[in-house]
Amino acid sequence: MLSGTSLYQKRTVFTVIECVLIIGLALVPLFTTFPYRVNIFLSWEGAYRMSIGQMPYKDFGTPLGYGFWLIPSLFFRIFGPQLISLVKAQVFINIMAGFAFRSILKSLNIEPAIRALSVMVFVLSYSFFNFWPWYNHTVIVYELVGLAFLFQYINRPVQKLRFLYLLLAALFTFLSIFTKQDGGGLALLLCLALLLYNSIHEKRWWEIPVFLGFYFLVAAIIIGPLLPHGFGYWYNHGQPPHNSRLAVTDFAEEILGGSQWIKFYLVLMVLCLVPALRNFKAFWENKTAMLFTLLTLGILAEAALFQVTSYTPPDNNIFFHSFAFAFLCTHFAGMQHIDLGRRNAFLSSALLVLLWWSGVFWKYIDRIFQRIFPAPTEMVQGAPDPNAENVVSRRNFMLNTDTTRDVPTSEWIFTDLPGFKKIYMPPSTVHGMERLLAMPVVKEKKDSIKVLNMTELTPLAYAMPFKLETGEDYPLWYHLGVGMFNRQLAAFKEKVQQHHYDIILYEYAPGLNNFFPFALRPELKQHYKQVDEFLAPRRPTNAIIEVYVKP
Template identity: 80%
Template sequence: MTSGSSLYQKRSLFTVAESLIIIGLALVPLFATFPYRVNIFLSWEGAYRLSTGQVPYKDFGLPLGYGFWIIPALFFKLFGPQLISLVKAQVLINIIAGFSFRAILKRLEVAPAVRTLSVLVFVLSYSFFNFWPWYNHTVIVYELVGLAFLFRFMTSPKGRVRLLDLALAALFVFLSIFTKQDGGGLALLLCLALLLYNSIHDKSWWDIPLFLGFLLLIAVIFIAPLTRYGFGYWFNHGQPPHNSRLAVSDFAEEILGASQWIKFYLLLIVLSLVPALRQFRAFWQQKTAMLFTLLTLGILAEAALFQVTSYTPPDNNIFFHAFAFAFLCARFSAIQQIDLGQRKAFTAGALLVLLWWSGTFWKYIDRVFARIFPPAATTESVAGHPAPGEENVVSRRNFMLNTDTTHDVPTSQWIFSSLPAFEKIYMPPSTVEGMERLLNMPVVKEKQDSIKVLNMTELTPLAHAMPFKLETGQDYPLWYHLGVGMFNRQLDAFTQKVRQHHYDLVLYEYAPGLNNFFPFALRNELKQHYRQVDQFLAPRRPTNATIEVYVRP
């Protein structure tokens, strides 16, 4: 029999291990350098505008709430508007996510060893490789914080502090909605489902009305001051086109034609619940077990829907792995009577988890591994013929011939810029050299702070590096993706300004493979009404986009 003191020590060791995993792996990015991140321009500009005192929907419009930019803007205030400040912000976001996940499992009375292994899965599968803040990640983090407070409300004795937990749960669910409508809406539905069961079980019928009341009050506090401005931009109110991402065929195609992990987990969950479902009434009365089941099934359902409504990047929804693992590990270890708290069992479990998610850290190990065991040299065939004097060897590294005529610059050849805003960020040499030429242009040096610039590129930190004053207005888009971040009315306004030679300098990113990522129609106007004086590569991977520099004729 294990004594009380040794049991306490073991639990303390697991707590320490969880903290080290969450904090330790979150801090790794602080000691690294990074290639310029695709789409990070959006995170930078939103945080920069907020940090300089601009008001959303008054000084700029955006088709979602501003919840995503709150933490990055705070870090810009603390550390300055460098791109690396976004990495620091993500460190905090990852730590918050890890401890929120841990708090949920703790409230569900998951055994410490299972909880620690689940935290390891969560960090490796969802946090560790997220070095940059992105709204499709932050929306889930706010949800996790809200769920942590909600579970504390549902598992604590009644009292005023308990109501505070419910209010805080409503706050973070609102922030989730105010970050991204689809993920936040799914978070709200999940919370309501959990509260419905809790209300029925505890016969506490005021839980849902109170939660919705807190949510409404918080929404009014956040939104009411914005209604005097262009808050309707969030919904693209008053201007066509409107299109919905809710297509039945898309959901059917993604869920039935793919989603292998989600369906596999669902199968295992059903199998693990067979003994309990045979005595469903007794299982219904086991509040913690029921809440854990509903949470896990709800997370899987949310992940299945979220991958359709937020389709890029394709790994937005992988937060479900850790929840499914925690549930299955807890169920099967109990069924098989395996004590994962024992040193050997826990070590074996941790090694298996590390093997399972080795892909997240292999790319770092591979750099050393490749030096010790270099791959065999191969020669690609040219037009079907081997290189002169060499055997035509075909292997897994060269069995496909690259017919892409686009000249790509591998990241191994990228370099750093001397501009403080781009500290610790490397980019293609063409980009760095192009920015240097840009800052030395006569129009930039002569006009200095009074220069009027339209920067339709991913190099948004140039606003601080040049510097130039960002345009403002309740109808001015935060970013320029036509049909996503801006719409036809905004395109018409830019078109008129270009025709009237409103800008001294225009930077336009031409990305032919992306559908109106920057409006193609405006490029045509620039060709007619401005003079192109330079061109250099955009900091994308692969380097298949160019930045064009235009001045008045």
Template identity: 65%
Template sequence: MPKFSLKGRRPAIAESIIIIALALVPLFVTFPYRVNIFLSWEGAYRISSGQIPFRDFGSPLGYGFWIFPAIFFKLFGPELISLVKAQVLLNIMAGFAFRSILKSMGVQPGVRLLSVLVFVLSYSFFNFWPWYNHTVIVFELVGLSFLFRSFFSDSRSRSYLWMFGAAFFIFLSVFTKQDGGGMAFMLCLLFLAYNSFQTRRWLDLPIFVAMFAVIAAVMILPLMPGFGYWFNHGQPPHSSRLAFNDFTDEIFGSSNWIKAYVVLVVLCIVAKVKAWGAWLQQRREVLFALLTLGMLGEAAIFQVTSYTPPDNNIFFHSFAFAFIASYLLDLLKININSFRPLLGAAFLVLFWWSGTWWKYIGRFTDRLFPAQETVAMGTPGHENVVNRHNFMLNNDTTDVPVSSWVFSDLRPFRKIYMPASTVKGMEKIMALPVVAEKKGDIKVLNMSELTPLAAAMPYKLETGPDYPLWYHLGVGMFNRQLATFTQKVRDHHYDLVIYEYAPSLNNFYPFALRGELKQHYHQVDSFLAPRRPTNAIIEVYVK
């Protein structure tokens, strides 16, 4: 019987199956309402409806994040589940971009296959919803994959085509989130500088910068002057997130994975390299080291500038794993391309990242082996059971466990479950006399996470160069916009106002406007917001 080995198309087929199969999983399940997903829906809905960013609405971000969700709204309708479908494509793009980068770095097939598995399990698999802190990295990976293809292309013309693709996607990265995109651009300059030095292709770096500048000009100039006010580059009324103490506290006070990887990467290089002058001439080796250390550095900064959710930066695991595994297996003389070592390593990777897939299997084991319940004290013949599940008592009477959430009949919320209070509250809104009487002509201010009501009701969204895409005071809107909304409430401009009160979040919706609503409008209902924990309420006001 011939021995198994990773040759020919086998690695590509296996990697493609891993990337595509795990990316498709979200298409076959239902979801609880995701915190903050209202923003993804709103931007995609406006763009898919023909609105122009920075003319019809303002945002501190570029519109790169909403491109794919808007396309999927056009294809499948403005439903929340369409966002999940868009994320499937983004996860597939990310997986193949990461694979392409490793191919350019000359990573052997076995390590590449394992690294793809690590990437999917650690970064893509649980990202079911599009979010700008993830999309910015997807565009960066695609841009880097094109850039490295340009470095090792045999044709000068094709090399510049790849470089143009790199410049385009790196710009989309910047146009999605300034911090991650800006670091992606700087990393590209670093790689270009080293590659130009080694190949004596001195024009590559200025040509890339020129390509980036032309693309930026074409994409930005038509959006002026609104772009200059809304896009956050630290100018007033925006505030900078670059605080030196934040970086030092986070990096030196925690970041244990990142620091451990840096130590291991350095040790691997020192252990393998015998002649530094010769090693510096090996482009793939040096670029691989620069890429790995660069991604670790980016992750350390990204966790400070994009601090929510806390797992934005874990793309670094797969890069560190690919580098360390490549060097370690070479030093230990292990043939990872043969069947048994590869299978054993795959099981170790699955064990390492079991947290991403066990929660699905755990649902079945919980039913097979249910936890012992607490028995009321004083029950004859029984003792009170105290274990890890109940040693602390939950006295929060407002919390609604996800297990009791229900589905809504409104089409934009299809396949998404929420607290029953939220679903009933939306039904009451739809049944309000003012909604039935004015139908599509109703004037609505929806300061809540239920943005898909715009399509369910429906109502026409307000537009204008000074109208914010979302209402987080100091982030998505500022005092100038608050003054406008305040005056409109005082003038009874709106027929219906839906306001979310989240007291634990700093002006997530402007607190000052709630006082104006209490004074000038009549509150007809309140219900739980679709959050977990359920620590916010949605209030409904009419004239």
């Protein structure tokens, strides 16, 4: 049996391991450079507008709340509106997420060794590869912080300060829904489910009303000033012209036709709970076990629904792995009487976790591996040597018939333009931006130039610079049916017909459904003069940016 001092030292070691994992891996992006990230234009522009004092819904419309841009806009104020400042913001978000997850497990009295292993799974599976802020990630981070404060409230003895944790839980749960409605709504339901059990267990009926009171108070304070500025039109709560994204067929197809990991974890959880369910009354009275079970089941249910409502990118919902791992590891270690706190047991388990999630860091190791063990050269039909055998393998059994000239990232280059520091892009993009900034109309009009930038190169507003348009009916981004609607499209058509802008940049991405509204392009061809075009900074490089000026 361990003495008090030895137990304290062991706990301290695992705390250090957790902190090193959370902070150390989060800091990695600060020491590297990045290719231009698809869709990062939206993160940049929202953060930039808020950092220069623009007010959401008054100065620009968005179907989301502005919770997503709070941290990036703060980092723009501190470090300047550089794309790399978004990476720094995500470092902070990843650290916040890691410690929130750790706090939840600590509140559930998870053994330090299992907690450290679970933190490793969380960091590898959910945080490490998230170098850029994105709302489908931030919504979950706010939820985790809210849950961490909620468990602090549940575990605290009755005292006045205890309600501060409930208020903070309500605040961050609201920030979650004010970042993305689907994830935030599911976060609210999960909090209410946990509070419902705690209220019944502790015989305190007032907990849910107090929590909801705090929640709606925060909502009123934040939403109240926005109501006169078209908030009801812009904010997507399923009303026209928005799409609610709730289709029973989609949920059934995704959950029953896929979701293998989620269903696998659910089966294992049921097997683990069979002994406890035989004496359900005793299980119900075990508050920590019940809360842990409800939390894990709730996270799995949320992940199953979230993958349908937030379908791109396809790995939005993988936050569930770490919760399921913590639950299953706790039960299996107890059943098998394994002390994972012992050095050899912990190191072996950590190596297994690293093997499990090797795909996260393999792409970095692969660059070195390819030099040591280069792939064999394979001959294909039509090779220069007519006597060579045609070899078909896993590397070449599919023939690429795409005629698009893709520019691999190994050929991308950097630019000195403000806002793009440490970010590399296709040479065509860099040279196209340089030609744009050298245009006579840009040099002559300077700050008074009127620009419509319907491209992913939103930092041009800072690099040129030009003043961004504002207005209650002006969209933050131009994805027709998502970020803007027919009313805004009609307004842009009218402005084009009236030659309102000096320069219009339009990104033509034929493979993306109205990512930038197709209907505007014929108007540009008719009423403006195209003077240049260059590649958009996408992977693959299958979109072009067209430059138009007044005729």
